Amino acid sequence: MESFGSSKEFFYTEDMEWEKVGEGVSRQIMGYDDKIMLVKVKFEEGSQGYAHEHYHSQATYVASGTFEFTIGDQVKTVKGGDSVYIPPHALHGAICKESGVLIDVFSPIREDFMKK
Numbered sequence: 859m860e861s862f863g864s865s866k867e868f869f870y871t872e873d874m875e876w877e878k879v880g881e882g883v884s885r886q887i888m889g890y891d892d893k894i895m896l897v898k899v900k901f902e903e904g905s906q907g908y909a910h911e912h913y914h915s916q917a918t919y920v921a922s923g924t925f926e927f928t929i930g931d932q933v934k935t936v937k938g939g940d941s942v943y944i945p946p947h948a949l950h951g952a953i954c955k956e957s958g959v960l961i962d963v964f965s966p967i968r969e970d971f972m973k974k
Contacts, residue, residue, distance in 0.1 A: 869887075869888045869889050871886065871888070871898075874886040874887065874888060876900070879899075880905065880906070880907070880908070881905055881906075882901060882902035882903075882904065882905030882954070883899065883900070883901055883902075883905050883906075883907065884899070884900045885897050885898065885899045885900070885971075886898045886900075887971060887972075890967050891967070892966065892967060893965060893966055893967065894963065894964070894965050894966070894967065895962075895963070895964045895965075895966075895967040895968055895971070896961065896962070896963055897961070897962040897963075897964070897968070897971065898921075898959060898960075898961055898962075899959065899960045899961075899962060900958075900959050901923060901925070901952075901954035901957060901958055901959070901960070902954065902957050903954055903955070903956055903957045904953075904954060905953075905954045906951065906952065906953050906954070907951050907952040907953075908951050909928065909949055909950065909951035910949070910950070910951065911947050911948060911949045911950065912946070912947075912968070913946050913947060914946060914964045914965060914966060914968060915943075915944070915945065915946055915964070915965045916943070916944040916950075916962060916963065916964050917941060917942070917943050917944075917962075917963045918941060918942045918943075918944070918960050918961065918962050918963075919940075919941045919960070919961040919963075920936050920937060920938050920939065920940045920941065920942075920958065920959075920960060921938065921958065921959040921960065921961050922938045922957075922958040922959050923937070923938060923954060923955075923956045923957050923958010923959065923960075924936070924937045924938075924954075924955040924956035924958065925937075925952045925953065925954055925955060925958065925960070926952065926953045926955055927942055927950070927951075927952045928949075928950060928951050928952070929942065929944055929948055929949075929950045930948050930949060930950070935955070937956075938958065
């Protein structure tokens, strides 16, 4: 695997670019090394994180807003202060019911998020 070692220990939100990743969805990569990655994802009401799967383990903390999450065959509503765990290869997605921010943690790093 290519090495993505972090070049710094502190990531300031005002210094990090928001990358548009879908209609009404933007993300900031907030910290990483080869083993773990922290990503902030901002959703406008009605926007979606379309169903997908990946080999990474993912934990998501709902910083604000309300989301309808689907993980496998389960559909649940989560709101600010809640969290979800998504095992590797589980089909998952989310619909934003009330604008908000998700904090995603991936292990290992999401190589596909890194700019080449």
